[in-house]
Amino acid sequence: MLKLLHTADWQIGKLFGQFTPDVAALLAEARFETIERLAQLATQRGVDLVLVAGDVFDLQGVADRTLYRLFKAMTGFAGPWVVIPGNHDAALAESVWTRALRLKAIPDNVMPCLQPQPVLLESPGVAVLPAPLTQRHTYTDLTEWFAGAETPPGMLRIGLAHGCVQGLLAADIDAANPIAAGRAAQARLDYLALGDWHGARRIDERSWYAGTPETDRFRNNDSGHALLVELAAPGGVPQVEAVATGRYHWHSLEPVLQVPSDLTELVQRLAAFAANDVVNLSVSGRIDLEGHRRLHSAIEQARGTARGVLVDLTGLQLDPSVQDIESLQADGYLGLTIQELRAAQDGPNAALARDALVLLTGLLSDRRAAAARTRP
Incomplete structure (x- = not known):
């Protein structure tokens, strides 16, 4: 033998x-x-x-x-x-x-x-x-x-x-x-x-x-x-x-976000990864501002737990809801700019428009939070 x-x-x-x-x-x-x-x-x-x-x-x-x-x-x-x-x-x-x-x-x-x-x-x-x-x-x-x-x-x-x-x-x-x-x-x-x-x-x-x-x-x-x-x-x-014989487990996720339950499922999957996991995440679909914050937080938490996390959000469109825009108090020119950036995500500069939209809405959200803290 x-x-x-x-x-x-x-x-x-x-x-x-x-x-x-x-x-x-x-x-x-x-x-x-x-x-x-x-x-x-x-x-x-x-x-x-x-x-x-x-x-x-x-x-x-x-x-x-x-x-x-x-x-x-x-x-x-x-x-x-x-x-x-x-x-x-x-x-x-x-x-x-x-x-x-x-x-x-x-x-x-x-x-x-x-x-x-x-x-x-x-x-x-x-x-x-x-x-x-x-x-x-x-x-x-x-x-x-x-x-x-x-x-x-x-x-x-x-x-x-x-x-x-x-x-x-x-x-x-x-x-x-x-x-x-x-x-x-x-x-x-x-x-x-x-x-x-x-x-x-x-x-x-x-x-x-x-x-x-x-x-x-x-x-x-x-x-x-x-x-x-x-x-x-x-x-x-x-x-x-x-x-x-291997130590690390490599995972490739390609979720498409369309409804709130899609995001909930993805957040749960990200939370389940452990120290010996290596993750490649490519997200597409549409997401509102609150969902974007949840996703970003879940990704950062996964990066703190898993051995490595690669992220590609180029296929994901940021789609602020009516409630999102109202909460930002983005009237007049700012409101028009947000609408233009939303529409531009369907064009040749989609990634740039999405990043600009994330930056702008983040600044508006921070400004609103700061204003709330200074009110008597």
């Missing part, structure tokens, strides 16, 4: 530039913590080896300190780690991998496969066939050699590749770094460990994407896992278990 842990797409060094620097730093730090959890998981579950199917690093130019930190994070599992470069950390003539080797940062039990040649592990009796990327984009199938590769009789044959299985994933990524559908069967593989797709996904009974072990984008694709794989004997069907 062979037991292995399949993971991929660590993207160490990812910058998360869409967030504020403090949030970005915490998200980047979480990726190291997740590697530590992977090592602990491998040890606790008694696996024979760990397969890392590419994109260990998010870019070639990570700092030397990052290299040392990563390999330190892997020390919790003393067994073999078999690793291939992906499109983000391709095995160029001069790459992050050649630098790591020069620095002697890579432990002896970590085997980066920079050439397409079998890796034979006598114990536990497995031959790993790697297909490392040697450039960011390739247009030929680097797994073709698997079929003709000779391996010792009785050894399990496991493929390790990074790319896009043709005809099965989204059309917009079905181009560079192709992998033929049916490669596992054609190359007599007992298991094909894949990377590049950031969610855990079954391609066929012998071919799986592990996905990234720490979610890094707003996409509902079952990310934040590693795969525990058991193989009883050559030719047997692998048993695959997805194990949650």
Whole structure:
């Protein structure tokens, strides 16, 4: 019985530039913590080896300190780690991998496969066939050699590749770094460990994407896992278990506000987020002044609780009610200006008009409140 842990797409060094620097730093730090959890998981579950199917690093130019930190994070599992470069950390003539080797940062039990040649592990009796990327984009199938590769009789044959299985994933990524559908069967593989797709996904009974072990984008694709794989004997069907490994949960909300209950529901959802949530909020529809204040307060409270909150209100129109305008005492020119700004939200300068309307009504509201405080 062979037991292995399949993971991929660590993207160490990812910058998360869409967030504020403090949030970005915490998200980047979480990726190291997740590697530590992977090592602990491998040890606790008694696996024979760990397969890392590419994109260990998010870019070639990570700092030397990052290299040392990563390999330190892997020390919790003393067994073999078999690793291939992906499109983000391709095995160029001069790459992050050649630098790591020069620095002697890579432990002896970590085997980066920079050439397409079998890796034979006598114990536990497995031959790993790697297909490392040697450039960011390739247009030929680097797994073709698997079929003709000779391996010792009785050894399990496991493929390790990074790319896009043709005809099965989204059309917009079905181009560079192709992998033929049916490669596992054609190359007599007992298991094909894949990377590049950031969610855990079954391609066929012998071919799986592990996905990234720490979610890094707003996409509902079952990310934040590693795969525990058991193989009883050559030719047997692998048993695959997805194990949650990620710390942060990423949520994308796109509410359309039309009636007061829509806002009430959104406020409740924002209040429910916790410290390990990362939120992307894109609001559209229409809202009155009081609703806008409630929404702004709910967003600020969510930012104080969740790890990160991105907000896009460009699709939201501010629509002051009759009561709003009356309460502002915006008569004459001010009232006319408010009406013009309301109408302008349907034009080419909608965002500018909405921001001006928010500013103007806010100033009028503050003026009214100040006047109320000074009355005898």
